[in-house]
Amino acid sequence: MTLVDPANPPSRKAPMVWALAAAIPWAVLSVAQVAWLVFDASRGWWHALAAVVTVFGIVTFVVVAPLWRYRVHRWDVCIDVPTPAVFTRTGWLVQERRIAPISRVQTVDTHRGPLDRIFGLANVTVTTASSAGAVRIVALDVDVADRIVAQLTDVAAIGDRDAT
Template sequence: MHLAEPAYPPSRKAPLVWAIGAAIPWMFAVAAQAVWFMVDGRVPWLHMLVAAGTVVGAVVSVVVAPLWRYRVHRWDLDATAVYTRSGWLVQERRIAPISRVQTVDTYRGPLDRLFGLANVTVTTASSAGAVRIVALDVDVADRVVARLTDIAALGAEDAT
């Protein structure tokens, strides 16, 4: 088993999808603050302080985090293992031996479907949980699932 860094990034559309997903809750926060200001505008300095915090939080969540995640997230696959690196503030590197693979699933949320992306989850016989390869173009995800299925089928071992 080689220990090289995973080579493949998510889809180029991933930062946009992650940014939109992060922006949705911030829109509710902005709307709630606007209602709060209209209902009770007696303490303008407090409204400004909360608004400034919202702007900083939104910029970090919607701009910085998706771009940083894209720079960090990587995946790779060979005949012996699935390799992933994920996170942005806290980073995690996972290596799942093919002999431990139990199931391979895909997941596509509403934004994923809108942008033609899919996520692959490789469930293993490990207490650390599943390995996730996120934000792949659908055709890439389909090829990864097919390849994992083919490789796992060649193994004589049972992953239980």
């Protein structure tokens, strides 16, 4: 199988969705810290330490991580090669590269969470006959996701072997 560096990035809206998803728990934590300060103002150093850790976490997970993930995340569906496959590269601290031969595809699904629906995004999950689990292509525009699902379903149906 030829190794291909995946060329397609997620939607340009992906960093915003990832940032908002990360911001929700940090906002809850910030509200809890303010409540803690209001009800117990006697622990000044602990409040300051908690605030520093929270600000560091917000900067890391709400600002840096989504931008870094966008630079790393890539996907590709190569059909016109000797061994057709789905390629993905994901992660930000720990990066993972997955290759799923089309001949091993069992199902192709889409998933849209609440933020995905608001921003018009979808995630494609390609389940294969592999113990390593499914290959996920995340944060795609809905029309791109629909096209990939149709393409993979058509190509997998043409295959001469069962993926089990």
